[in-house]
Amino acid sequence: MGRITLDKVAKRFGDVEVIPPLDLTIEDGEFVVFVGPSGCGKSTLLRLIAGLEDVSAGQIRINGNDATMTPPAKRGLAMVFQSYALYPHMSVRKNIAFPLKMAGVDQATQDAKIEAAAKALNLTAYLDRRPGQLSGGQRQRVAIGRAIVREPDAFLFDEPLSNLDAALRVNMRLEISELHNTLKTTMIYVTHDQVEAMTMADKIVVLQAGNIEQVGSPLELYHKPRNAFVAGFIGSPKMNLVPGSTANDSSHTFGIRPEHLDISDSEGLWHGVVGVSEHLGSDTFLRVTVPGMEEHLTVRANGDIPLRHGDKVYLTPQADKVHRFDSKGLRIE
Amino acid sequence: MATKQSRSAARIMLAPAVILLLGWMLVPLVMTLWFSFRQYLPLRGGDQGFVGFDNYIRFISSSSFWPSVQTTLIIVGGVLAITVVLGVVLALLLDQPMWGQGIVRILVIAPFFVMPTVSALVWKNMFMDPVNGLFAHVWKFFGATPVEWLSQASMQSIIMIVSWQWLPFATLILLTAVQSLDSEQLEAAEMDGAPFRSRFWYLILPHLARAITIVVLIQTIFLLSIFAEIFVTTGGAFGTRTLSYLIFQRVLESQNIGLGSAGGVYAIILANIVAIFLMRIVGKNLDA
Amino acid sequence: MARAVTNNRKALNTAIAWAIGLLIFFPILWTILTSFKTEAQAISDPPVFLFFDWTLENYAVVQERSNYARFLWNSIIIAGGSTILGLIIAVPAAWSMAFVPSKRTKDILLWMLSTKMLPAVGVLYPIYLLFIELGLLDTRIGLVVVLMLINLPIIVWMLYTYFKEIPGEILEAARMDGASLKDEILYVLTPMAVPGIASTLLLNFILAWNEAFWTLNLTAAQAAPLTAFIASYSSPEGLFYAKLSAASTMAIAPILIMGWFSQKQLVRGLTFGAVK
Known part of the structure; x- marks a missing residue:
């Protein structure tokens, strides 16, 4: 069981309100990702749930019980930190055993659980090493191992992949998703990387300046961003957002994703010049300068498109894929 | 960065240290203040009541007062100057590649382990004695x-003895700082054609600023209260009576507690002036 | 400055450094050498350096004249006791300031350090009276407390700087793993800070061992440590160089030996954790 409810939870540091009162429910077994730019309060929110920070107002319920004043050790949650936070003076085995030791689990059970966790995480060969002798990915696994042996109600991940190199990050992402499929335990995952959010989450919570901008499944967020911020934040490359007037549209802001722009060499809504073109093989990303527009348009074309720097192109947004936002940035249906 | 629980735990855990030090500071301070306003001669009539600021006036108008302040400042300043300058030179030297670096370092640190009474006695008798001292032999x-x-x-002699004791400390701190100096930066400067003198003034010395601050701070704390070195060597004679020593004499030798306490208050004021001055610099430097 | 240098340059460095090193060490060396001379050789003119009749007689005389073992024992108890007591009080305080800092943390640290600037003589008499009142005069426990108090700011300061280097996330991880505050300090913080704690312990042991104001003024026959033992040789009748040297060697030897064996921790300790 791992149902977590935040009820008008708010956090202030002195006079600064980092998180205005917000409500959020995380269902049992859900993989929830908090995503947002740095300083948006996502880590703070996670630390509030963990109990590493006090809420300034509101209530946190875990499985229906008020846990607002419960110390972190007693909340039944496990956390994986950005720096891994392994105990450098203990072997891998002792690191993983630490929560069990603190819980007063007997030695035989400890050993069995450590063996099982080590096997699941490919750490058996490293159990007697110190964290300092391990690679970044292995350390990350130890941190996860330490979390799973506790059999917590929910896992909390605080940007766990940001210290890994790109290739490892993709692997670990899959491993964590795999882990979630096996354990079916609630996971709350904080990241600034929308790709991680899109690929892993059942439910994404987009945060900005402590406010929840939108909550929804990855595809809901992609197809129906509630406002211009979410529209710009979710999806890669970013959605093109231009003033409505330049698109002959009545909306305040007119949004179109790079993959939803048709290219033609003869006619279209906008006429522009190709700047940088990035050929990735599968796709080509073009940066097109359109006279009268302040920012470039990004266009996603197929991989074999022969366009080069300086070529002239016509672009037309696909009518049913257009996003419109009003002057407050809210979506217009 | 913390919860109410950890903050209150933190307060509870900090309390013993703060309370103990507060007590250690306030109780004797209050008693000293009390005595400083009384005529108190334990061996000649005991406590003879309040005398207002008499003790303060007597202490400050005594012919020994200003010279003792001056002596204190000269000793502290002299030792600081010698240890910092020689410390920088030694640190730069010890940082060079050489054989037996570890042993040389042990040799240089050694004086720090010698208790002040021993070093004062050894210097006084075996080196500075005008008849049998080693210096006398060398001079002859x-x-x-x-x-x-x-x-x-x-x-000069006392400054030398004390400097010998504190040079290891200064050298070690400065050596640690020199070793943390970015060698690429120095090499870049060398490539730019900067001679050693400019590299020293513009790169090395600024880098050492923080370490020098620490040396000055810690040494001042200890030097303001040097006692054994004077007690053993001159007993305060020949112009070496520091403020501390003057008070010591008033309290212990003349058994005039009131007068000594007034002196103590002056010493505390002097120490505070130095402290405020130092804390300003250090506080600024430690932020970095 | 790891760079290939010519052997000539290295030899020159070595020569200069050794010369200076030996010069600085010379007073100690001379004292140790003299302690093995006869009194006549100790003041012979010209002085003899190595070629004399080595004798242990001075040590025997010193031991006979003053009970060295008791002074030594007092020194160990006073320096060791004050350091350990100081650590017990300072570890929680340093934990507080390093991991739960508040706006006043820096002020408290500087204030603590400033208590060290209070001139000891200024408060000698009050402390003396208090000691008589409490029956602490010339007791080891009294000195343990006083030396603990005068070194406490330095112990707190050093531990604070060492603790600051330990990432707070690790302690938070322990908290998440179900550790109580006691477990967190005992199983996670302390083992991680062992090098720093060892340095602190060593340095403060030395400072307490060498402290020569309170130990001289608050002890008489019972609790006097080695500082008092050696001070008794400052009186003119004690001025026999060989015996003075033997007594000096006996007073400083324990610390010198300890210092040499734990040089690494000490060097770190000597920098008060403030310079890296």
């Missing part, structure tokens, strides 16, 4: 008249 060897160090050059 070169045909010079042996110097009566502790009477003719008393201040």
Whole structure:
């Protein structure tokens, strides 16, 4: 069981309100990702749930019980930190055993659980090493191992992949998703990387300046961003957002994703010049300068498109894929 | 960065240290203040009641007061100057590649382990004694008249003894700082054609600023209260009576507690002036 | 400055450094050598350096004249006791300031350090009276407390700087793993800070061992440590160089030996954790 409810939870540091009162429910077994730019309060929110920070107002319920004043050790949650936070003076085995030791689990059970966790995480060969002798990915696994042996109600991940190199990050992402499929335990995952959010989450919570901008499944967020911020934040490359007037549209802001722009060499809504073109093989990303527009348009074309720097192109947004936002940035249906 | 629970735990855990030090500071301070306003001669009539500011006036108008303040400042300043300058030189030297670096370092640190009473006794008798001291032998060897160090050059001698004790400390701190100096930066400067002198002034010395601050701070704390070195060598004679020593004499030798306490209050004020001055610099430097 | 240098340059460095090193060490060396001389050789003119009749007689005389073992024992108890007591009080305080800092943390640290600037003589008499009142005069426990108090700011300061280097996330991880505050300090913080704690312990042991104001003024026959033992040789009748040297060697030897064996921790400790 791992149902977590935040009820008008708010956090202030002195006079600064980092998180205005917000409500959020995380269902049992859900993989929830908090995503947002740095300083948006996502880590703070996670630390509030963990109990590493006090809420300034509101209530946190875990499985229906008020846990607002419960110390972190007693909340039944496990956390994986950005720096891994392994105990450098203990072997891998002792690191993983630490929560069990603190819980007063007997030695035989400890050993069995450590063996099982080590096997699941490919750490058996490293159990007697110190964290300092391990690679970044292995350390990350130890941190996860330490979390799973506790059999917590929910896992909390605080940007766990940001210290890994790109290739490892993709692997670990899959491993964590795999882990979630096996354990079916609630996971709350904080990241600034929308790709991680899109690929892993059942439910994404987009945060900005402590406010929840939108909550929804990855595809809901992609197809129906509630406002211009979410529209710009979710999806890669970013959605093109231009003033409505330049698109002959009545909306305040007119949004179109790079993959939803048709290219033609003869006619279209906008006429522009190709700047940088990035050929990735599968796709080509073009940066097109359109006279009268302040920012470039990004266009996603197929991989074999022969366009080069300086070529002239016509672009037309696909009518049913257009996003419109009003002057407050809210979506217009 | 914390919860109410950890903050209250933190307060509870900080409390013993703060309370103990507060007590250690306030109780004797209040007693000293109390005595400083009384005529109190334990061996000659005991406590004879309040005398207002008499003790303060007597202490400050005594002919020994200002010279003792001056002596204190000269000793502290002299030792600081010598240890910092020689410390920088030694640190730069010890940072160079050489054989037996570890042993040289042990040799240089050694004086720090010697208790002040021992070093004062050894210097006084075995080196500075005008008849049998080693210096006297050296002077005679070169045909010079042996110097009566502790009477003719008393201040210089004491500064030398104390500097010998504190040079290891300064050297070590500065050496650690020198070793953390970015060698690429120095090499870049060398490539730019900067001679050693400019590299020293513009790169090395600024880098050492923080370490020098630490040396000055810690040494000042200890030097303001040097006692054994003077107690053993000159007993405060020949112009080496520091403020601390003057008070010590008033309290213990003349058994005039009131007068000594007034002196103590002056010493505390002097220490505070130095402290405020130092804390300003250090506080600023430690932020970095 | 790891760079290939010519052997000539290295030899020159070595020569200069060794010369200076030996010069600085010389007073100690001379004292140790003299302690093995006869009194006549100790003041012979010209002085003899190595070629004399080595004798242990001075040590025997010193031991006979003053009970060295008791002074030594007092020194160990006073320096060791004050350091350990100081650590017990300082570890929680340093934990507080390093991991739960508040706006006043820096002020408290500087204030603590500033208590060290209070001139000891200024408060000697009050402390003396208090000691008589409490029956602490010339007791080891009294000195343990006083030396603990005068070194406490330095112990707190050093531990604070060492603790600051330990990432707070690790302690938070322990908290998440179900550790109580006691477990967190005992199983996670302390083992991680062992090098720093060892340095602190060593340095403060030395400072307490060498402290020569309170130990001289608050002890008489019972609790006197080695500082008092050696001070008794400052009186003119004690001025026999060989015996003075033997007594000096006996007073400083324990610390010198300890210092040499734990040089690494000490060097770190000597920098008060403030310079890296």
